[in-house]
Amino acid sequence: MILTCRYAPYVPQREPPHAPGPGSDHVPDNGSVTGPKQAPGPRADDRPPPRHRDLRLAVDRASPVPLYFQLARQLEAAIESGTLAPGSLLGNEIELAARLGLSRPTVRQAIQSLVDKGLLVRRRGVGTQVVHSHVARPLELSSLYDDLLAAGQHPSTRVLQNARGPAPAAVAAALGLPESCQVAVVHRLRLTHGEPMAYLCNYLPCDLLEPATPELEATGLYALMRHHGITLHSAEQTVGARAATAEESRLLAEPAGAALLTMQRTTYDDRGRAIEFGSHLYRASRYTFEFRLLVRA
Amino acid sequence: MILTCRYAPYVPQREPPHAPGPGSDHVPDNGSVTGPKQAPGPRADDRPPPRHRDLRLAVDRASPVPLYFQLARQLEAAIESGTLAPGSLLGNEIELAARLGLSRPTVRQAIQSLVDKGLLVRRRGVGTQVVHSHVARPLELSSLYDDLLAAGQHPSTRVLQNARGPAPAAVAAALGLPESCQVAVVHRLRLTHGEPMAYLCNYLPCDLLEPATPELEATGLYALMRHHGITLHSAEQTVGARAATAEESRLLAEPAGAALLTMQRTTYDDRGRAIEFGSHLYRASRYTFEFRLLVRA
C-alpha cells in the first residue's frame, strides 16, 4: 500500500504559482518507545552507483498485456531479485527504449509506475535509480484486510447480527441517506485461529445489497460486494483508539478497559455512491495497521 | 492524502498473466460503533449525467507551469466550486484537446492526475465523470502533521531531551546502523493550545543532522530536515494502540491506563537512506488519523 501525500509536478523556478513548493509537502510527524519490526539492508553510502546495461529485458508484442506493464513487471522483478541492485542506475530512457524496440513514452510509463510505487527515483540530470532500501515489498502486501486473511492466520467470521433496521443518524449522514432510512445492519466477530481479533459493525443501503449470513461467514465483505457486481472505488477512514466497554472486552476476550484500535470507514463505488459504512474495533494487543507513505516533491 | 492500494492497469480478458485480476485488489475490512464526521452530498441516483461543454478553460503557453498542470488545476477548481457538478461528464478527450489547442496526451496527463487524486473516474466506452461525492477536499489536507500544525490549533513543542546516545537495538535495525551506534535522541512533547497532545521520541543518524533545541521548538522535525537540505522521499508507518504507562499518562495529562494511539515510523530520503526513526504516542481522546484510500482496478 502506498500513501501518496501530495501532488506537485516539477515547476520551473520563477513565479511560485501554486502552493506545493518545497516546504509544503509534509509527512506526518510521529513517535513513542517500542521497536520497529525489521532491519532494512545495510546502510547506504555515497559510492558512485553502478550502471546496468546488461539486464535481460524483452517484451512480447503478441501478448495482450500492455507493453509498458510488461516492462514494469520485469523491472520490478529485477529489483526484487537484486539483479538491479539498490542505488544502481537504470540507464537512460532513450537507450532503454531503443534496446527494447519501444518508444520513449512507453518506457516512461513503465518507469513512472515504479516511481509511483516507490521502487525507483528519478532525478533530472542524473538518471533513474533504484531506491536504496528495498523494504517496499513486504509492506506493499500488508493491509488490514490482508492481515486478517493472511496465509496461516486461519481467519473466520461469526455473524452476530444480520438484519434490516433504521440507520442511526451518523450512519445515514455518512451514507448520504435520509434520516432513519432502512439499511442492512451487520455485526460480525472476526477470528483468527479461533481467537477473536475484531468486532465489525457495517451498514449498507438496502437497495444495493443485503448480504446473506452464509456469504458473510464464508468471505470478507468486500469480496462479497465485488461478487455482487459492485465496483469499489475509494474509502475514507479514520483510525483512533479508546478503552473497551464491558461488552466489547467480553466479545474480544480482552481485560476490562483494554485499549482498542478503532476504525471507521465509508466506502464509495465508482459512481461516487456511498455503498458501506463500517465501524470496527480491533484488539490492539494483536493488531496494528501498517502502511507506506510516499512524498512526491 | 491518498492511499493507493494496488496497481494494476487494464488488461485484456484472455490470459491472466499476473496476480492483480479482479478479486485481488482489496481495501481493508474495518468498523466499530461511533459516528462519522460529516455528511457527503445527497445520495446519487442513476439519472443520465449532464454534459459539460461550456466550461471556461484556457491555458497560458507563456507560463512556466506545465500545460497539463494548468489544465488539471482548472478542472480541479471547477469541481470544487461545483461548476463541474458531481456525476457530470467531462466530454471526450479529443474534443477537450481541440478546444484547448492541446494534444490528447497532454489532456490525458491532466485528467490522469485528477483520477489519481480520486476526483474523476474514467470508464471505457462511457467517458470521464466527476465522482459523485466530493468529500475528497477536506481529507486531502488532513494528515497527522497538518492536524497538529493546523490553523487555530496553536501548536507548540517542549523539548524533553536532546542528546547523543547509543541506538537501542530496534532503532539501529530500523535505521540500518550498527548496533549501539551513536544517534541523536530527541524526546518532545507536542502541545496544542498549551495542552499536551503527543509524546514524540525520535532518533536520527548523527552523521546526518543533529538538531538544535531552539530549532526543534520553533518548527516540526520534517520542516527542520528539509531546511537542512534533506529530501524526504518515503516513510513506513505502523499505527496501533495501547494503554498508557504511569509516566506517559502524567506527561500527557491522561488518566492512568488511558488508551493511547501509537505510531512508529521510519523515514527515508531520496537515496533510500533511513534518515529518522520515530516512536510516537498520541492522546486517543483528542486525536485520530484520517486518510483516503483509492482502489485502482
Add this chain to the structure above:
DNA sequence: AAGTGGTCTAGACCACTTT
C-alpha cells in the same frame, strides 16, 4: 455502429545536473 478511453509511436524542445 458510434463513441469512448487504453495503448503506442517517432519525433521535438526545454530545464536541470554534472563534468
Add this chain to the structure above:
DNA sequence: AAGTGGTCTAGACCACTTG
C-alpha cells in the same frame, strides 16, 4: 558541453460500452 529527465505534439490502432 554533454547527458539526463520533463514536457509536448499529431497522429494511429484497439478494446470496451452503449444504443
